[in-house]
Amino acid sequence: MARKSGHFYIDETCIACGACDHACPGKVDAIYRVEGDFLGRLAIRIEDCIDCAICVPLCPVDCIHDGRAEGVVEGAGGYTKIKALQAWADNRNKD
Amino acid sequence: MANLGRGVTDLKLTPSDIPLAGDDLARFETSFEHTKEVWGELLEENGNRLQKGNLSLHWMNTEGSAWNKSRVKPSSRGLTLMDINRPDVYGTVPKIAPHRKFASRGSIRDQYLNRMPDVSDYTIMDRDEVWADNVETLYEEAVARQWKATTDVPWDEYEDIVKLPEDIRLASAQVATFLTEVEFVAADMPAKWLYHIPQDFLEVKMFMVTQMMDEARHQEVFRKRAIIGGGLLHASPGFEWALKVILEAPNHTMGSFMLNLLAEGMVLTIFRSGEMIAPTQLDKEIFRLTLQDEARHVSYGVMQVKNYLDKHPDRAAATEELHRFADIAEQVMLTTLTEPTVIEPLAVLLGGGIKYAETKGLDGVAKLWDMLISEYLQRCDRVGLDRHARCTLPRTAPWAA
Amino acid sequence: MGSVATKTSAKGAAEESTPFPSLSWFERLSALMKDNLEHYKKLGYCDCVADFCVTDGGPKGSPWIARVTFDAFEVLNVEDVGSGKTPTPDFMLEGSLETWRAMIESISDGDGRPALDQTINYLSHFHAPMNVTSDDPLRRDLFYRYNQSLQSFISGSSAFDTVFS
Structure with a gap:
């Protein structure tokens, strides 16, 4: 029988401190760094997550959410402005 | 046979024919003279036993300990702090440190308290002046x-730096220079407070040591970057005032607010923008490596200040105190944000050369300014310190207003 | 005395045995060190010149010494220095053939992990049955500073069969 998936996710405003990664119970180990992401941000493998929520209160920017309670939210607790700089940088040489 | 213990108790400090170079040793001798009855007694007792060839073996008595009662097991990551802190006897961090000794939390120690010296410099006895709920996981992280500045940065690509246009080369060396000026304060500040934190809050002490190691590595990597790229350039007087405030903050939480939340937070924002600032792959790799270290420091600072306010018995007063400190902290930070040695090389790098520094470059820095301030205010929100109305930092860069 | 092979290790089953003491034995260890660069990088630099002496391993029971020059994470050079030569090494680890053999067999039996009492540090701790000598206490300390790398280097012998002459 397939195991149920978890419901927690990390939004894109993660600052990559890794406090949640080591909070995730060892055997579960559902949190990982997104490969190739310059900002080194973390994500949750929902198929491994057991919805224990231990990671949530340890996040300094409130970027871990319970999809059941909050749905998919626009990240607001963490760093939200880097996109604007990235968009500017992408366009800076087009003028 | 000489009596080992009496040798200490009867010790008389004899004046030397050779004058002492200073009075430090004399002060130490006088101070220690007052304590020798206690340790002399210990030495006499232990020395006498050994002279008789006897063993004490009192340390095999497990009464009063959690011996064999708290079996811990490693998790799949190894044996973490969280694993060993699972049993209450080891993992419960007292609200008030019970004493100023070196003995470890969870060891059999109470019966020896009167035979152990007090470390009077352990002054931060309230856990909530230093604790953060994520400090254990941040330590493990x-x-x-940890990484090595010597080998984990692709230094063999240094010719990419040498080939850069002179203005970009100078700008990147100046950025590296100001980073060497600021990084060590994040080692000095925890070093200052570390010594005042008693052993019961060992997880905090351990985390602080990692922060110091991180900053040593940042000092190393930016110094190497500047020198291999041409050399170190100019000091930043404006920055030094902020660094001084960090070191002279009235208590640990205010220092942590200024260092980890405000200053390190801003450095983190700059590092996170490394994708747009770095002129070479080598520089990008440096920013990528350093930003993760900075993120931990910011994470600790945010959660520590939050914990301090959340647990403070008079939250309103504590909040107001922090506001008053922030009023000053923000102004000295503004002194750094207007420093030409910081703003101008960033404008050159973001603009793509000195030719575009005052146009595209300052436009990019204005975006960075917007990030710095808004992210700082987000961090303040997270700790429960609403600075939106009181923040004295301009929300937009002066030239963009 | 005839040649006696150590207990055959899985890795060395199909390979030619290497005599001990010999330069080729230390050269095989050096090649293994090169093959395991990542492991040695994790342990840290190992910068020293070490003489490994078998006190009765030479002709007619005379000393036999291999000088190994470690540089960062690899071996630069292995040479036979007979009964010693100048300049002196940073340190010399010496022991009888019997001692070396017991240690190497223990390493082989443990598939690279010697018994607790068969590590180079244990065997030399009280100056017998192995001993670490040097002209200079600071240079002798390199044996302790790089001990994990040096142990790993010697423990590499579990990867092949050793024959003792």
């Missing part, structure tokens, strides 16, 4: 993600 810090240890797991």
Whole structure:
């Protein structure tokens, strides 16, 4: 029988401190760094997550959410402005 | 046979024919003279036993300990702090440190209290002046993600730096220079407070040591970057005032607010923008490596200040105190944000050369300014310190207003 | 005395045995060190010149010494220095053939992990049956500073069969 998936996710405003990664119970180990992401941000493998929520209160920017309670939210607790700089940088040489 | 213990108790400090170079040793001798009855007694007792060839073996008595009662097991990551802190006897961090000794939390120690010296410099006895709920996991993360500035940066690509246009080369060396000026304060500040934190809050002490190691590595990597790229350039007087405030903050939480939340937070924002600032792959790699270290420091600072306010018996007063400190902290930070040695090389790098520094470059820095301030205010929100109305930092860069 | 092979290790089953003491034995260890660069990088630099001496391993029971020059994470050079030569090494680890053999067999039996009492540090701790000598206490300390790398280097012998002459 397939195991149920978890419901927690990390939004894109993660600052990559890794406090949640080591909070995730060892055997579960559902949190990982997104490969190739310059900002080194973390994500949750929902198929491994057991919805224990231990990671949530340890996040300094409130970027871990319970999809059941909050749905998919626009990240607001963490760093939200880097996109604007990235968009500017992408366009800076087009003028 | 000489009596080992009496040798200490009867010790008389004899004046030397050779004058002492200073009075430090004399002060130490006088101070220690007052304590020798206690340790002399210990030495006499232990020395006499050994002279008789006897063993004490009192340390095999497990009464009063959690011996064999708290079996811990490693998790799949190894044996973490969280694993060993699972049993209450080891993992419960007292609200008030019970004493100023070196003995470890969870060891059999109470019966020896009157025979152990007090470390009077352990003055931070309230856990909530230093604790953060994520300090254990951040410590594990810090240890797991240590890197080497000597070999983990692709220094063999240094010719990419040498080939850069002169203005870009100078700008990147100046950025590296100001980073060498600021990085060590994040080692000095925890070093200052570390010594005042008693052993019961060992997880905090351990985390602080990782932060110091991180900053040593940042000092190393930016110094190497500047020198291999041409050399170190100019000091930043404006920055030094902010660094001084960090070191002279009235208490640990205010220092942590200024260092980890405000200053390190801003450095983190700059590092996170490394994708747009770095002129070479080598520089990008440096920013990528350093930003993860900075993120841990910011994470600790945010959660520590939050914990301090959340647990403070008079939250309103504590909040107001922090506001008043922030009023000053923000102004000295503004002194740094207007420093030409910081703003101008960033404008050159973001603009793509000195030719575009005052146009595209300052436009990019204005975006960075917007990030710095808004992210700082987000961090303040997270700790429960609403600075939106009181923040004295301009929300937009002066030239963009 | 005839040649006696150590207990055959899985890795060395199909390979030619290497005599001990010999330069080729230390050269095989050096090649293994090169093959395991990542492991040695994790342990840290190992910068020293070490003489490994078998006190009765030479002709007619005379000393036999291999000088190994470690540089960062690899071996630069292995040479036979007979009964010693100048300049002196940073340190010399010496022991009888019997001692070396017991240690190497223990390493082989443990598939690279010697018994607790068969590590180079244990065997030399009280100056017998192995001993660490040097002209200079600071240079002798390199044996302790790089001990894990040096142990790993010697423990590499579990990867092949050793024959003792």
